[in-house]
Amino acid sequence: MGILEVKNVGKRFGGLQALGDVNLSVAERTVHAIIGPNGAGKSTLLNCLVGKLIPDTGSVMFDGQSVLGRRPHEINQMGISRVFQTPEIFGDLSVLENMMIPCFAKRDGAFELNAISSVMSQKDVVERARHMLDEMNMADKQGMHASSLSRGDKRRLEIGMCLSQEPRLLLLDEPTAGMARADTNNTIDLLKQISEERDITIAIIEHDMHVVFSLAERITVLAQGTPLVEDTPDNIKGHPKVREAYLGETQTAA
C-alpha cells in the first residue's frame, strides 16, 4: 500500500465534472508525476489532497489516515508539504525569518503564544534555519528581503522551507512553470538530490515533459478528470492513449 491512497475521488463545480473517478496510489520514497493536458483536473486533485477543496465522493488516505475534512495546517502537520506554482513565500520578511517560520511550526505545532522572548533567543530554531539555508546554498542571502530574491531563489527558498519541516510527502505544483532553462535544470537537480538523500516521497504535477521524464519513477496521465494510464516513464512515452489525450483523437497532425 502506498503512502498516499486516493480512491474514487470525484469533484463537481456546478455543471463541470472536474474529477470523475480518480484512483491513485503513490508508493513511499518514489517520485510520482501527474501529467495531463490543460483542464485535466491536476490542480483540482492536488487541492483535494491538501485540504483546499473537499471532494464530493471518495477518500484520500495519507499514511493510513484520512485527510478529508481536515484543514490545510492540520494536513501539513500530518507530514504533507506543498510547493506552489508561483513561489509562495513571506515577501515582507527576511530570508532567514522565512526559514524560521516552518522551523517554529515543526517545533511548536499549529499555535504557540510565545510573545515575550525574542526570536533570536530561540537558538535551536535559528540554528536549524541557518543550517537549512546552508543546504539550499542560500546562507549568503539570509539578511535579504525575500521579495527581492530572483525567481529561482524564491523557488529554492520555498522548497527549503517545506523540507525544513521534514515532510513525508512533498507535493509540487508545476515547480518550473515560467522558469528559464537554467533555473529549470537547477530545480531538477535540486529535486533529484532531495529524493536521493532524504526519506521522502515526491508527487509532482508538471507540464514540462523534460522535467517529468528527468525525475519521475511513476507517471499517472490524467485526462478530463479521470486517470488514463499509470506506468513507468519509458512505457508512457510511446503509449497511444497518451498521444491521443495530448494530440487529439484523429491523426490530422500528420
Add this chain to the structure above:
Amino acid sequence: MFGLTKRDTTLLLVVAVLTIFAPFILNPFPEGSAMAQFNAGYPDLMQRLVIFGIFAIGFNILFGLTGYLSFGHAAFLGVGSYAAIWMMKLLTMNVIPAIMISVLVAGLFSLLVGWISLRRSGIYFSILTLAFAQMSYSLAYSVLTPITGGETGLQPKVNDPRILDAALTEGQNPRANLFGLEMGTSYEMAVGGWIFTFNAGYYIAAIVMLLAFYLSIRIFRSPFGMMLRAVKSNQQRLNYTGLNAKPYTLAAFVISGMYAGLAGGLLVAMDTQVGAERMFWTASGEVVLMTILGGAGTLIGPVLGAGFIKYMENIVSKINKTVLEQWFAFMPDGIEDFFITIVYPFVGKGWHLTLGLLFMMVVIFLPGGLVQGGQKVAGLFKRKKPVDDKPDGKTTPAE
C-alpha cells in the same frame, strides 16, 4: 538591557527621557508671550498624549503587524472606561483596581468581538468590527442606560457604596487617587517667565505608557510577533506551513483590545467621567489615523501619531480670529484681512481640515508615516558624513 537589542533599548530610553521631561519639552514658550498658546505642557493634554499613545500602541499590534484593520477599537476603550468607573463607584477611588478591571473586561469583550469578526478578513472584517462598535455605542445610549448612564454618562457620586473607602461627608468630592496620592495633584515650578507643571496623574499614566511600550517591543521581537507579520505577508503560505492563522490573529486582537481597555481605564482615572460618545465610530477612526500618520508597523510611530493628533486637536483648535488678528497685526489692513481669511478655515473649529490635509500628504508622500519622514531626514544627514567611523565597512544585519 531588559532583554532587548541595543537599538531597541536606545529607543526605549529615548522615549522614557522624553516622557519624563515632557513638562519642560512641551512648554518651550514663556507664559504670557504670543507663542504661549502653543504650549502643551498642561496636565490634561499631557495625560491625553500618553493615554492615546497607549491606545495607538495596542492598535498597532493588530493593524501594524497583521494588517487586519479594525474600525471598532473605540468600543474596547469605552467598555474599559465603564468598567473602571463602576469599580470607582462600587469598590474604591483608588485607580489600581479600576485600571485592572478595565483591561480584563475589555479583553473579554474583544475576545467575543474578535472571535466573530475574524471569521472574515479584509474589508468584511473592518465592517464587522465597525458594526460591533456602533452597536455598543447605541446600546450604551439606549437599553443599557441603567449601566452606562445613557446620555448623561457616569461619574462617581458622594453616596456611591465604595465599600473599601471611608464614607465621604456631604460636600466632599470623590477623587481618583493612588493610595492617597490624588491624580489632580500638581507641583508648579516657575523659572523666569516659564511655569512648568508636574502632575501626579501624568506621571502615573506615563509610567504605564512606558511599560506598555516596552511590552510592545517585546511582542514585536518575539516569535509571536514574527508570526503576525507572516499573517500580513502571506496567509496562504502560513496555513500550508502547518500554522493556524486564526488563534494568532485572535490573540493579537485581544491584546490590542486590552491595550484599548487600559487606555480607557486611565482616561477614567485622570478624569472621572464616561460618556457613550467615547465609543462613537469617529473615535475608532481616530486611532486608525494616529497609527497610519505615525507609521503603522513601526514601534514608535503610533506614539508619535497619537501625540501629533492630540496636540493638533487641543492647540490648533484653540486659535480663533482674535489670535489671528494679533499675529497679522503688523501687516497693512487690507493684506491682514486677506491673510486672516485664508488661514481662518484651517484653525479653530477647522482644525480637522488641517489634519485632513496633513494626513493626505503623509499617505501620498510618506506611506511609512512620520517615522519614514524622520528616517529620510536622518538619511540626508548621514550621506553628508564621511565614512570614517566604520573602517571595515561592516553593516549591522537587519533584525
